[in-house]
Amino acid sequence: MADYSIKSIRQDFKNKGIFYTPEKLSKFMRNLLPAEVDEIYDPTCGAGNLLSVFDDEVKKYGQDINSEQVEFAKTRLKNFEGVAGDTLKLPAFKGKKFNYIIANYPFSIKWEPFADERFEKCPVLPPPSKADYAFILHIIHYLSDSGKAAVMGFPGILYRGGREQKIRKWIVDQNYIEKIIHIPGNKFTDTAISTIVIVFNKNKTNSDIVFVDDENGLERTVKITEIQENNYCLSVQNYVQKEEIKEKINPLELMKETRNIFYNHLKKELEFEKAVCLLNNWNFYEFVDELQIILNQYKQGKEVNKNDKETNGRRKDKKDS
Secondary structure, eight states: OOOOOHHHHHHHHHHTTOOOOOHHHHHHHHTTSOSOOSEEEETTOTTTTTGGGSOTTSEEEEEESOHHHHHHHHHHOSSEEEEESOTTTSOSSTTOOEEEEEEEOOTTOOOOOOOOTTTTTSSSOOOTTOOHHHHHHHHHHHEEEEEEEEEEEOGGGGTOOTHHHHHHHHHHHTTOEEEEEEEOTTSSTTOOSOEEEEEEETTOSSSOEEEEETTTTEEEEEOHHHHHHTTTOOOHHHHOOOOOOOOOOOHHHHHHHHHHHHHHHHHHHHHHHHHHHHHHTOOHHHHHHHHHHHHHHHHTTOOOOTTOHHHHHHHHHHHHO
16 A cells, blocks of 8 residues: 655655745744735745745745646645746746745756846856756845845855855845844754755845854844955854853862873883983983982972083983993
8 A cells, every 4th residue: 555644745756856845944934024925926836835824815926847736836825826837947927026035946956057137137147057046046136126035045055166156245245135044954844954044135224144043043143344254155154153161170170180291201201211221321310319409409499500510410420421
């Protein structure tokens, strides 16, 4: 008998290139947008999981390359307008701008770069081997001048070089990024790897970017100048780091430990010196007497004179004996 468990269905989706967004993750991303949303667009909607967390009265728009998934989304979503087709090659809803966009596009898939109105303002096209920024530029283009978007992505887009670094710089300089969130692996069902969510906002009131480490519950607002100094690297770990708990040091215990190391080192040196003296038929105990003189000087509070003629003379006599 076939196994129709949720787990097996999701695995079958993955095998067919269909990516499932779990409900908890959908709600997490939905909460990054305002409570009052009149319409929402998902450029890679699949079966509509991200759109399903919005109220029935919210107008929903979506496109996906898998026609079966779009048809399924039409049966489960109210107030939904879905289009089947390749979002990058044949984008739907041309000429329309959206106040709110939500997306979990397929990470780092290949694409065939070409120039159109969505990419023309950017200094370079995304590389053929990775379409991440093609989806992101598509989303930015479709956002209204006061629009806001919550977009999930692979962490590599925050620090990879080449064309992606140039695109990242352009996006930051346009002041489109409001917040970047690091999400640890396994926080949500079916999300084994670490991911990130970028909140885009075309109507920011400042140039700061908020970095959030969701794994450790840390957050920091970073000035644009610091990001520029870091060559436009946007990795959350670069700006938000967990403070290490400093070990309390007991000075007395540290002193005892340090002295024990010194004692052991001194014993080894003495054993070595003794072996050398025996080998060369020298008087080892005269060397010990020399050390005792130095120790006595310290014991009496006198400064040890390294050029002490008496000590040097004894050392010379020992070698000549």
